[in-house]
Amino acid sequence: xxxxxxxxxxxxxxxxxKIHLLGEHAVVYxxxxxxxxxxxxITVTIQPRHSVSSTRMxxxxxxxxKKELGLKEIPSxxxxxxxxxPIGCGLGSSAAISVAYFGAMLLFLGQHWDxxxxxxxxxxxxxxxxxxxxxxxNATVCFGGLVWFQKVNADKKIIKQLPFSIPExxxxxxxxxxxxxxxxxxxxxxxxxxxxSEEKPEVVEKFLTQQEHVTKELLxxxxxxxxxxxxxxxxxxxxxxxxxxxVSAFVSSIIREIENAGGAAKISGGGGKxxxxxxxxxxxxxxxxxxxxxxxxxLSYFQIKLGVEGLxxxx
Numbered sequence: 001x002x003x004x005x006x007x008x009x010x011x012x013x014x015x016x017x018k019i020h021l022l023g024e025h026a027v028v029y030x031x032x033x034x035x036x037x038x039x040x041x042i043t044v045t046i047q048p049r050h051s052v053s054s055t056r057m058x059x060x061x062x063x064x065x066k067k068e069l070g071l072k073e074i075p076s077x078x079x080x081x082x083x084x085x086p087i088g089c090g091l092g093s094s095a096a097i098s099v100a101y102f103g104a105m106l107l108f109l110g111q112h113w114d115x116x117x118x119x120x121x122x123x124x125x126x127x128x129x130x131x132x133x134x135x136x137x138n139a140t141v142c143f144g145g146l147v148w149f150q151k152v153n154a155d156k157k158i159i160k161q162l163p164f165s166i167p168e169x170x171x172x173x174x175x176x177x178x179x180x181x182x183x184x185x186x187x188x189x190x191x192x193x194x195x196x197s198e199e200k201p202e203v204v205e206k207f208l209t210q211q212e213h214v215t216k217e218l219l220x221x222x223x224x225x226x227x228x229x230x231x232x233x234x235x236x237x238x239x240x241x242x243x244x245x246x247v248s249a250f251v252s253s254i255i256r257e258i259e260n261a262g263g264a265a266k267i268s269g270g271g272g273k274x275x276x277x278x279x280x281x282x283x284x285x286x287x288x289x290x291x292x293x294x295x296x297x298x299l300s301y302f303q304i305k306l307g308v309e310g311l312x313x314x315x
Contacts, residue, residue: 012315018092042083090269095137098122144310167225180276189270238266246271
C-alpha cells in the first residue's frame with residue numbers, strides 16, 4: 001500500500017454552481033454547449049478523526065478514489081458539507097459536491113493537486129449518480145469561468161475553458177428565478193425529446209441546427225459585451241427549446257413577460273412540461289424589472305454573477 005501523507009491540517013475547498021447559457025438537450029446529440037459558473041458555492045471540509053460514518057455518498061466516492069490512487073484503505077476522516085446551491089434546479093449541485101470531495105481528499109491524502117484528475121474522478125462519480133451524464137457540469141464547476149463543451153462520441157469530449165470572461169456590463173445583470181422543481185426528471189425530459197426525434201425527426205433536426213448556430217454566435221457576442229445581440233440570442237435559444245416541448249406553459253408565460261419588458265430569459269436545465277422548470281436564467285439591463293416580475297408571481301429569486309472561479313482551496 002502506498003504511504004499517505006495524512007497530517008492534522010484541516011482541508012477546506014469550495015466549488016461553484018453552474019448554469020447552461022445555451023446548449024441544453026442539444027448537447028445530448030453531440031452539439032456544443034456553453035456553460036458558466038455561478039457565484040453560489042458548496043464548501044467541503046475534511047479533517048482526521050478516529051472513525052468515519054459511511055453514507056451512500058462516501059460509499060460511491062471511496063471505491064473510485066481507492067482504485068484511482070491504488071489504495072487499500074483510506075485513513076478515517078470527518079466530512080462536513082455546507083452549501084448555498086439550490087438542489088434539483090439545474091445548478092449542478094451534484095457535480096459540485098463530487099468535485100469538492102475529490103479535490104479535498106487529494107489534499108487530505110497528500111496527493112498532487114491536479115484539476116484534470118479531480119474532474120475525471122468527479123465524472124466517474126457522476127456516472128454512478130446519473131447514469132450517462134455529459135460531463136459538462138463537473139468540467140465547468142471544476143475549471144471555472146466559461147466552458148465550451150461538446151461530447152463528440154462516447155470516448156471523446158471537447159472541454160475548453162475559454163480565455164475570456166463575461167464582461168461586467170453583462171455579468172452584473174443576471175437574476176435566477178426559481179420556478180419550482182420540475183415534476184418530470186431530467187431523464188424523462190431527455191427521453192421525451194428522443195421520442196420526438198423518432199416521431200418528428202425534422203423538428204429535432206431543425207432544433208439542433210439552429211441551437212448550434214446561436215451557441216457559436218454567442219461566443220463573440222459575450223466576448224464583445226454586445227448586450228443587444230446577447231438578448232436576441234437568449235430569446236432565440238429559448239424559443240428553440242420551447243419548440244421541442246421542454247418548457248411548460250406556466251414558465252413560457254413568465255418568459256414572455258420578461259421579454260415584453262425588454263429582457264430575455266431561458267430555462268437552464270432539462271426543463272419541465274407540467275409547471276416548474278427549475279431555475280430560470282433571466283437578463284435585463286435593470287435587474288429590478290426581473291425581480292418585480294418574480295415577486296408578482298410569488299417566486300423566489302436571487303441576483304447572481306456568472307463566470308466565477310472554479311474549484312479552489314480555502315484552507
